[in-house]
Amino acid sequence: MTQTQTVTGNTRWDRVRQPRVWGVHGRIAAALVVVVALLTGVVTAAVVTLLETRQVQREVVRDYYTGLRSSQNYFIGMLDSETAIRGYALTHDKASLKPLNESGQPWAHPVSGDLSKVLPDTRAVPKMQEAEEAARIWYEDWAAPMIQLIDSGANLTPADVNEGRRLFDNFRSAYTETINTLRPEREKAAVHLADVTNLGFAIGVLSAIICLIAGLVLWILMRRWVSRPVAFLAGEARIVADGELGHQVIGIGPPEFVQLGADVEMMRHRLITEVEQAEQARRETLQARAILEDQTQELQRSNRELEQFAYVASHDLQEPLRKVASFCQMLQRRYGGQLDDRADQYIHFAVDGAKRMQQLINDLLEFSRVGRLSAPSADVDLSECLENALLNLETAKEESAAEITADDLPVVHGEAPLLTQVMQNLIGNAIKFRAGAAPRIRIAARRDGEFWEFTCSDNGIGIEQEYADRVFLIFQRLHAKEAYGGTGIGLAMCKKIIEYHGGKIWVEPPPAGPLAQPRDGVWQPGQDGPGTTIRWTLPVSSDLKVLELEPTVKVTR
Numbered sequence: 001m002t003q004t005q006t007v008t009g010n011t012r013w014d015r016v017r018q019p020r021v022w023g024v025h026g027r028i029a030a031a032l033v034v035v036v037a038l039l040t041g042v043v044t045a046a047v048v049t050l051l052e053t054r055q056v057q058r059e060v061v062r063d064y065y066t067g068l069r070s071s072q073n074y075f076i077g078m079l080d081s082e083t084a085i086r087g088y089a090l091t092h093d094k095a096s097l098k099p100l101n102e103s104g105q106p107w108a109h110p111v112s113g114d115l116s117k118v119l120p121d122t123r124a125v126p127k128m129q130e131a132e133e134a135a136r137i138w139y140e141d142w143a144a145p146m147i148q149l150i151d152s153g154a155n156l157t158p159a160d161v162n163e164g165r166r167l168f169d170n171f172r173s174a175y176t177e178t179i180n181t182l183r184p185e186r187e188k189a190a191v192h193l194a195d196v197t198n199l200g201f202a203i204g205v206l207s208a209i210i211c212l213i214a215g216l217v218l219w220i221l222m223r224r225w226v227s228r229p230v231a232f233l234a235g236e237a238r239i240v241a242d243g244e245l246g247h248q249v250i251g252i253g254p255p256e257f258v259q260l261g262a263d264v265e266m267m268r269h270r271l272i273t274e275v276e277q278a279e280q281a282r283r284e285t286l287q288a289r290a291i292l293e294d295q296t297q298e299l300q301r302s303n304r305e306l307e308q309f310a311y312v313a314s315h316d317l318q319e320p321l322r323k324v325a326s327f328c329q330m331l332q333r334r335y336g337g338q339l340d341d342r343a344d345q346y347i348h349f350a351v352d353g354a355k356r357m358q359q360l361i362n363d364l365l366e367f368s369r370v371g372r373l374s375a376p377s378a379d380v381d382l383s384e385c386l387e388n389a390l391l392n393l394e395t396a397k398e399e400s401a402a403e404i405t406a407d408d409l410p411v412v413h414g415e416a417p418l419l420t421q422v423m424q425n426l427i428g429n430a431i432k433f434r435a436g437a438a439p440r441i442r443i444a445a446r447r448d449g450e451f452w453e454f455t456c457s458d459n460g461i462g463i464e465q466e467y468a469d470r471v472f473l474i475f476q477r478l479h480a481k482e483a484y485g486g487t488g489i490g491l492a493m494c495k496k497i498i499e500y501h502g503g504k505i506w507v508e509p510p511p512a513g514p515l516a517q518p519r520d521g522v523w524q525p526g527q528d529g530p531g532t533t534i535r536w537t538l539p540v541s542s543d544l545k546v547l548e549l550e551p552t553v554k555v556t557r
Helices: 003-017 024-091 094-102 112-118 124-151 158-241 255-335 341-369 382-392 394-400 416-432 490-500
Strands: 378-381 403-406 411-414 440-448 451-457 505-507 533-539
Touching: 024 094, 024 112, 024 124, 024 158, 112 124, 124 158, 158 255, 255 341, 378 382, 378 416, 382 394, 382 403, 382 416, 394 416, 411 416, 411 533, 416 440, 416 451, 416 490, 490 505, 490 533
Parallel strands: 403 440
Antiparallel strands: 378 411, 440 451, 451 533, 505 533
8 A cells, every 4th residue: 555545544544533623614604693793782781771771861861851840830830820819919900911811821731641651650649630730729719709709899818828829839849849859859860871872882892892702713713724834734735845755744723724735745646646647757767868869869870871871872873874775876877787687775774774674763863952952942833933934844735735734833931843743743644644535634732721732633534532642752654654654753753852841742532433445455536534632731821811712713834
């Protein structure tokens, strides 16, 4: 068992065997529940206290004030009435009764009902009712008769005055009891208001203290449950990140961080394994690089030898070959017809072999120069390449009466001489390998993503599908040299040039169905063959804004 597996196994064993420990979410949730419960209780108490304060404040400021004011106004009205009657008794002047008329006749308008509305629980209401009853008796039993008596011109006797004083004193005594009841009740309510106000202030202070303590406790718990384990685990990870891969990573605190530490430890083991694999891959890469450098040096040596061979082939080999061909031709011209037929045939074979050898050497040199002796790349108009190729094939085109059509060809990036060679080889093969009818050759182009796809199709003798790959090999021929000339290097040259430019070339499979066949091995005049379609691709030039043109057919030279 690896160390990684051991750590994982211990972690799972701890989960099963050890008692369950609350995680971070559970702990934070429990702390928040406690804080919310405390705050809810405090807020509830504050709301209740506030409502009580408003109620007591309304009683003190409005209700008792209204009751005292109405009672005092009632008493003042009675005093004014009593004073007016005494003045009228002394002066017998009707103007003295003006305060009586303006007092509002309190004996006829009791205020105990209003007092019971604003202070339904006060004990002053019965006392006020007694005072109102005493006021009514004073007016009906003494004040009203005295006014009539004075109006008749009589004077009040001391007994009448004493009787009035006695009845008014009854009213005054009942009113005093009413006031003496209201004022202590109001003072008691004021004291209660002060107590409730102080309680509300205390609850507010307590709420602030609870919030402060709760915030401090939550900060301490979050530091203990989250910040400290995270900082510790980050330090462990930094130790490993600094290169000490052998340092064991552990997690502290709640189970989540312990499990996270175990996961980081597993990642450390995987990192060690990957580092070892990377180191092994690096060593293998260095070894492969050394081998590649050796092979590169060997390839460079081989290329130098190939260049030396090309130099020898182009100079040293062709010089004696030209002498052989020249002297064979001189023998043919000077002694032709003087020797027997067999000697003439031998001379002909020697001249033909020397010429073919020269052609093979030239083709081989030209093939080897592709990609090795190159001109600078540039933007090449393939339409110009096609025109140059047709100029080089002008004689063959006229002799075969070939009809050649082409679409508008794009501009690509490459080497114009090599791309001209591709056009010339493909069209030359289409003219060479023709059937009985005059060659009809078509060059087409279309945009396919990041590549241009080109087509060269003809009505010639065709290529069987089993030889579709073989025709691109150097010096591979499908026909005898007596039937069709050439060295078999044309399509191989095209393949090398196209691949050098980043494209590919292939033979399009023939269509399904019966194909045209020569009769008795000979193509009849005017007879079209199955034809051959060669396709190749070239990258779209990234430096040009090339527009794909609609296919338009035109007859070239």
